[in-house]
Amino acid sequence: MSEKTNMPEISIKNVSMVYTDSHGNPVQALKDVSIDIQKGEFISLLGPSGCGKSTLLRIVSDLLTPTSGEVKVCGKTPKETRLEQKYGIVFQNPVLLDWRTVRKNIRLPLEMMKVPKEEQASRIEQVLELVGLTNFGNSYPGQLSGGMQQRVGIARALAIQPDILLMDEPFSALDEFTREKLNDDVLSIWRKTNKTVLFVTHNISESVYMSDRICVLSPHPGRLSAVVEVDLPRPRTPEMRATPEFAALVAKVRNSFEGI
Amino acid sequence: MILKKSKSLLNILSTVGLPVLFGALIYILWQTKVLHALFGTDEIILPLPDRIGSIISDNFTNMLPQIASTLIVALGGLVLGSLLGYFIGVAGAVFKKWGMGGLTIVSAFNAIPLVALAPVINNWTRDLSNQVDIRSTVAKIITVTIFCTASMSVNAYRGLTEVKPFSEDLFASYGSGKLKMFLKLRLPNSLPYVFTALRVSVPACVIGAVVSEYFAEQVVGVGRQIRENIVKGQFPTAWAYIAIACAMGILMYVILLIVESIVLKNRRAR
Structure with missing residues (x-):
């Protein structure tokens, strides 16, 4: 025991x-x-x-x-x-979906896991702040530097708590x-x-x-x-x-x- | 910002300006008969551009039904061929073991010349309807469909399977099923590839429609008019239809480029 x-x-x-x-x-x-x-x-x-x-x-x-x-x-x-x-997994590449904004990329796992809509929004803002990308939520991955893209990857992993x-x-x-x-x-x-x-x-x-x-x-x-x-x-x-x-x-x- | 703007302006100038400049140069050489001297031909075989232009403007209302007929065949075949091609691409991506082999067969099928295909298809549609315009239109659309299928199927297959490294692992880590991965990853990933295919098949569908009319049962369409007028020795009228066929292809291509730039606006790295 x-x-x-x-x-x-x-x-x-x-x-x-x-x-x-x-x-x-x-x-x-x-x-x-x-x-x-x-x-x-x-x-x-x-x-x-x-x-x-x-x-x-x-x-x-x-x-x-x-x-x-x-x-x-x-x-x-x-x-x-x-x-x-x-598990939150961060890969060698950020693996972001080019057609989704930063916010929607972070939302992806929450959609898949059927997290309620209101909670999705609050979690996204929370992790965006954690990685310091609050001002880039509506940007597309192609507009970000490699380091910022990997931050999004980390934020996405953290979003599922x-x-x-x-x-x-x-x-x-x-x-x-x-x-x-x-x-x-x-x-x-x-x-x-x-x-x-x-x-x-x-x-x-x-x-x-x-x-x-x-x-x-x-x-x-x-x-x-x-x-x-x-x-x-x-x-x-x-x-x-x-x-x-x-x-x-x-x-x-x-x-x-x-x-x- | 200003630098970026002037850069994109330069881009537009080079993508639009250069072809226009080239076209203007050809027009001048043509109108001043330098082209005739270069190719060793005369004004009867190759009429001057202003003569072709005046034939088009004088007869445009008469030409409209021909244009409409060709447009229906071209667009009908483009839509059906693209859909069929995309479904073949999906099937290839789902049954991966057979995917590449199947696509090779589709591509090989595409290598059969239209000239050989058209009479065979005319045979298929012979008993379809007792109205010549219906069965002839169907035959022509099938020809264009086959013409447009291969490039879409190969590109769709690539777009559905060539996803970023680790993205399949990412979806798997969310416990995603195959359908969800298809809808949220593969399908959107294939969109730029669809446009790559359309860049090939949009001009091809006009060519396909024009050639299929040559062998069609019904005497109608821009392509058929080219043939009929050449046979009758009416070269300026034949050239007027050639010019219209070119204009149709170019116009559809320009529309495609505009749609593509809107749809894929956010995909490109800036």
């Missing part, structure tokens, strides 16, 4: 994933990965391409089914959790300046909303700056090679990026990769 009160929000247990490539050969994308994530934690999945980090995120979000092992979210399967609309925010390399397509600005924005949103965040990235300093814990994944086969605790104080500030403690953590993370 005491185990249940300490139950992690997301429990990933011995998850393995084997693909068949185009030549029919089996490829081990993930091997025996186990991670427990507590409620409200900010966790990064960090690794080079081919380490299976996106695959793991897709397994948690029920877009993929693992070959073996299991994922539980508050004791439920990923599918049940997805159908309860507890998910318990868990899954972010799959959300800033990999952005320039360094925009990326660092959005890092701070996501941290401030995380502080205000207190969601559990699973953040996939291949950027070491980004993962150090953002996370409570970094799960370092190494490729061929994709496996968990280290878990690094980030003990930098919160809230994180841009000045921290220049401190020796930050540099030491970056070095520690870099040294924990295997076989690259």
Whole structure:
């Protein structure tokens, strides 16, 4: 019973994933990965391409089914959790519908989930303010910069009021300046909303700056090679990026990769 | 803002101005008979533009029924062919395994020359009605329909399947069914592709209508008048109908471009 009160929000247990490539050969994308994530934690999945980090995120979000092992979210399967609309997902690209304004893009999941009309409107305004795009609600995606488009993507994920925010390399397509600005924005949103965040990235300093814990994944086969605790104080500030403690953590993370 | 405005003005000037300038140049070369010298022809085979123009203005009321007949065939075939093409595209997108193969067959079908198709279709419609104008019009519309189907089916298929990366995952993460994904993602995504298809099939439907009239049972339409007048050696009148056929195609294309610019106004990145 005491185990249940300490139950992690997301429990990933011995998850393995084997693909068949185009030549029919089996490829081990993930091997025996186990991670427990507590409620409200900010966790990064960090690794080079081919380490299976996106695959793991897709397994948690029920877009993929693992070959073996299991994922539980508050004791439920990923599918049940997805159908309860507890996931907000932010993809590598903003994936906005060009023919809808910013407001209507954010409305999309609310329409699909049949949220009442009045509540849709209030939620949209709320998340627009959270990402600082109140004045751009009636713009079309084509009129926005890449960074602003990804903010809309984040706002859309937040609009369904998910318990868990899954972010799959959300800033990999952005320039360094925009990326660092959005890092701070996501941290401030995380502080205000207190969601559990699973953040996939291949950027070491980004993962150090953002996370409570970094799960370092190494490729061929994709496996968990280290878990690094980030003990930098919160809230994180841009000045921290220049401190020796930050540099030491970056070095520690870099040294924990295997076989690259 | 000012820079943007002057840029778009420059754009309009180049898209509208250049073709108009080119047209004016041809007109001058034609009227001054430089064109005749270049092509080694005379004014009987290639009448001067002012002569063609005066024939059109003198006989326009007589020409109207011919124009109407061609317009019905062209537009009827365009609408039916586009709808049929879109449905084929939808079928291809739904049954993905067969989609590409099926579309290749449709495209191959499109490669059959109209000249070969028209008599076959005339045979099909022979018993349709005892009124020649009805069965002939139907035959011509079918010809144009086939002419317009392929480009729409290929483009519709692309528009329905080539969605942005991850957008299918996005919809799946909302627990969306296939129908909802079709209505909210695939259908609107295909709209620009529909216009791409129409840019091909709008001019093609006029050409298709004109050619189908050549082989039609009933002697009517702009295309048929071109043929009849050439046979009779009345080249200025034949050229008047050629000019009208061109004008119909250009006018429909311009209308299409205007509609497209309104419908797709917000899609383009600015």
